[in-house]
Amino acid sequence: MRQARLRVFCVTKTNHILRGFALSEIQQILSEKNLDRHNDGLLELLNNVTVDDVKCALRETPGEYSLKRMLTLISPAAQECLEDMASQAAALTVQRFGKTVQLYAPLYVSNYCCNSCLYCGYNSSTKFERTRLTIEQAAAEADIIASEGFRHILLVSGEDPSFVTCDYLNELAEKLRSKFSSISIEIQPLSTDGYAEVFRGGIDGVTLYQETYDRDTYAKYHKAGPKSDYDYRLDTHDRTAAGGMRRLGVGFLLGLANWRLETLAMSEHAAYLMKNYWRAQVSFSFPRMRPALNVAENYQHLVNDKELVQLMLALRLCFADAGIVLSTRESAAFRDNLVKLCVTRMSAGSKTNPGGYSGDGNSAEQFEIDDDRSAGQIADMLKSVGKETVWKDWDAGFVNV
Amino acid sequence: MDKLVIAGKEFGSRLFIGTGKYSSNQIMAESIAASKTDMVTVALRRVDIENENDDMLAAIDREKYLLLPNTSGARDAKEAIRLAKLARAASGINWLKLEVTPDPYYLLPDGTETLKAAKALVKDGFVVLPYINADPILAKKLQDVGTATVMPLASPIGSNQGLKTRAAIEIIIKQATVPVVVDAGLGLPSHAAEAMEMGSDAVLVNTAIAAAADPVLMAKAFKQAVKAGRNAFLAGRAAVTTEANASSPLTGFLRD
Numbered sequence: 076m077r078q079a080r081l082r083v084f085c086v087t088k089t090n091h092i093l094r095g096f097a098l099s100e101i102q103q104i105l106s107e108k109n110l111d112r113h114n115d116g117l118l119e120l121l122n123n124v125t126v127d128d129v130k131c132a133l134r135e136t137p138g139e140y141s142l143k144r145m146l147t148l149i150s151p152a153a154q155e156c157l158e159d160m161a162s163q164a165a166a167l168t169v170q171r172f173g174k175t176v177q178l179y180a181p182l183y184v185s186n187y188c189c190n191s192c193l194y195c196g197y198n199s200s201t202k203f204e205r206t207r208l209t210i211e212q213a214a215a216e217a218d219i220i221a222s223e224g225f226r227h228i229l230l231v232s233g234e235d236p237s238f239v240t241c242d243y244l245n246e247l248a249e250k251l252r253s254k255f256s257s258i259s260i261e262i263q264p265l266s267t268d269g270y271a272e273v274f275r276g277g278i279d280g281v282t283l284y285q286e287t288y289d290r291d292t293y294a295k296y297h298k299a300g301p302k303s304d305y306d307y308r309l310d311t312h313d314r315t316a317a318g319g320m321r322r323l324g325v326g327f328l329l330g331l332a333n334w335r336l337e338t339l340a341m342s343e344h345a346a347y348l349m350k351n352y353w354r355a356q357v358s359f360s361f362p363r364m365r366p367a368l369n370v371a372e373n374y375q376h377l378v379n380d381k382e383l384v385q386l387m388l389a390l391r392l393c394f395a396d397a398g399i400v401l402s403t404r405e406s407a408a409f410r411d412n413l414v415k416l417c418v419t420r421m422s423a424g425s426k427t428n429p430g431g432y433s434g435d436g437n438s439a440e441q442f443e444i445d446d447d448r449s450a451g452q453i454a455d456m457l458k459s460v461g462k463e464t465v466w467k468d469w470d471a472g473f474v475n476v
Numbered sequence: 477m478d479k480l481v482i483a484g485k486e487f488g489s490r491l492f493i494g495t496g497k498y499s500s501n502q503i504m505a506e507s508i509a510a511s512k513t514d515m516v517t518v519a520l521r522r523v524d525i526e527n528e529n530d531d532m533l534a535a536i537d538r539e540k541y542l543l544l545p546n547t548s549g550a551r552d553a554k555e556a557i558r559l560a561k562l563a564r565a566a567s568g569i570n571w572l573k574l575e576v577t578p579d580p581y582y583l584l585p586d587g588t589e590t591l592k593a594a595k596a597l598v599k600d601g602f603v604v605l606p607y608i609n610a611d612p613i614l615a616k617k618l619q620d621v622g623t624a625t626v627m628p629l630a631s632p633i634g635s636n637q638g639l640k641t642r643a644a645i646e647i648i649i650k651q652a653t654v655p656v657v658v659d660a661g662l663g664l665p666s667h668a669a670e671a672m673e674m675g676s677d678a679v680l681v682n683t684a685i686a687a688a689a690d691p692v693l694m695a696k697a698f699k700q701a702v703k704a705g706r707n708a709f710l711a712g713r714a715a716v717t718t719e720a721n722a723s724s725p726l727t728g729f730l731r732d
Binding site for chain 1: 496497498499500522523524549550551555558559560563576579580581601634636650683686687699
């Protein structure tokens with residue numbers, strides 16, 4: 076295993092060197108717009124936005140992106156206009172997605188990890204008994220998920236390519252395809268070939284967060300392991316899309332750096348992906364820092380409810396057709412309110428440890444969830460606010476080639 | 477009688493209904509009933525076509541409405557064909573609304589792949605109703621390969637912008653040898669009436685009804701508009717002039 080890890084390091088390193096001095100397009104965009112490092116100039120611009128500027132932006136066609144529009148809508152001044160933003164965002168969401176919310180469930184398959192992210196319960200230097208589910212164990216977990224009605228599943232793991240391999244994923248996908256209409260993954264970054272391989276195996280979406288777009292903050296939190304390479308991670312969605320993936324999930328951890336600056340960088344990233352990989356759909360997630368095993372980090376940039384709502388509304392008002400995803404990290408009361416605004420996809424009844432659904436394992440969870448209601452309860456809640464639960468919005472009949 | 481005939485089947489209503497975006501399957505069913513439609517389209521990605529107890533399918537009375545499966549989400553001809561065949565094998569339905577929409581943002585149809593898929597599916601015995609851009613040449617090519625209709629978009633799907641492609645649709649109607657169903661982008665009953673007044677044979681509506689505050693009432697309004705538009709077309713509109721036209725400006729004195 077040691078050797079395997081070492082090899083990963085080398086490959087990453089070599090790729091990094093091979094890329095040489097040429098920046099990838101997204102690296103260049105972020106660098107030219109000063110979005111990949113903390114930037115006081117941008118903060119000043121944000122603080123200078125007036126309520127009138129926001130009102131002016133809200134008279135523009137909703138759903139159209141420009142960096143300036145996004146900057147206006149996430150400015151401190153825009154907090155005065157949240158009600159107007161909410162009514163526009165809610166109407167636009169209904170127009171584009173209907174009065175519906177799609178549900179999915181995460182399936183944690185492994186908590187092995189070769190990274191040392193300071194905020195994460197799976198940090199490789201944390202000592203606890205690690206688990207990777209066997210194919211049979213994972214399929215049994217998936218059966219429980221399917222029995223609750225889910226047809227969309229997200230396979231999640233810590234980042235250790237010697238445990239969660241393309242072969243492992245394809246073998247599992249093969250078992251899951253008859254029960255699930257769409258299978259996505261949230262695992263370590265793969266090569267383009269790796270993505271193409273698992274795409275052919277029936278996996279059609281990839282969620283991968285940059286964690287933070289700020290290079291200095293990134294370096295501070297990701298000191299060791301292959302993940303310490305900011306650029307390789309930033310370029311991942313170019314590889315997922317090139318590998319054929321249909322659904323690309325982006326996000327940053329809310330709490331590590333100034334959320335307004337992070338949002339500007341993520342928006343540029345999303346706009347770049349939408350323009351260049353026009354056959355894939357981009358969605359946004361909002362992982363707010365949660366308590367985790369052996370993590371006692373004191374975050375400087377925690378995001379409060381009002382700010383998170385502002386962030387989500389601004390994204391909808393700039394990206395009419397982007398998925399907006401809300402996980403069980405958030406509280407039931409907060410989620411109940413947000414589904415009326417602009418959320419298009421939610422997880423429900425989530426277990427964030429391998430083996431969590433069958434209750435067999437007491438394995439370590441990645442973070443503590445907040446909303447622990449069952450899928451059925453979430454569907455009832457959606458109904459009570461006039462939304463239809465969408466369990467299935469894809470079909471295994473689509474060929475992944 | 478003014479009947480619409482598609483592939484030998486008669487339709488009493490010239491309004492077809494989509495099934496996405498409703499707040500519940502019950503509201504969907506009530507809206508379908510209020511529209512008095514004869515045909516509803518359902519995305520294969522949203523249902524288990526082989527399962528009659530599927531929530532959405534169970535809400536659609538198959539005795540009353542012809543179910544038109546669609547391939548929304550297919551990126552290319554290959555995907556659409558495979559999906560269509562699996563659906564037919566599971567359901568026995570050989571009518572198909574062919575949608576090849578590789579771009580998930582505007583959901584605009586890919587003409588090249590649509591033509592390729594249409595050719596193969598018609599050959600394979602499907603009744604193919606292809607969703608297309610308002611492209612008169614493509615419409616002709618599709619008719620040549622044997623599609624049962626052509627379904628040009630009025631404006632991007634779900635956009636509610638109305639008949640932005642009017643000039644091209646006029647040409648498609650003039651040249652058509654199969655029914656022309658205006659699909660996508662009709663946001664108001666007046667838009668649907670306009671399409672019918674032009675001579676479209678039918679329209680298909682989803683978002684404008686499903687996303688309305690009162691979908692059932694909006695479905696009824698569309699029903700009335702489609703009927704009014706069709707009657708106006710049959711009645712033959714009076715000529716348009718730029719100036720007011722008194723009844724007999726030159727010879728009126730003769731009646732004095």
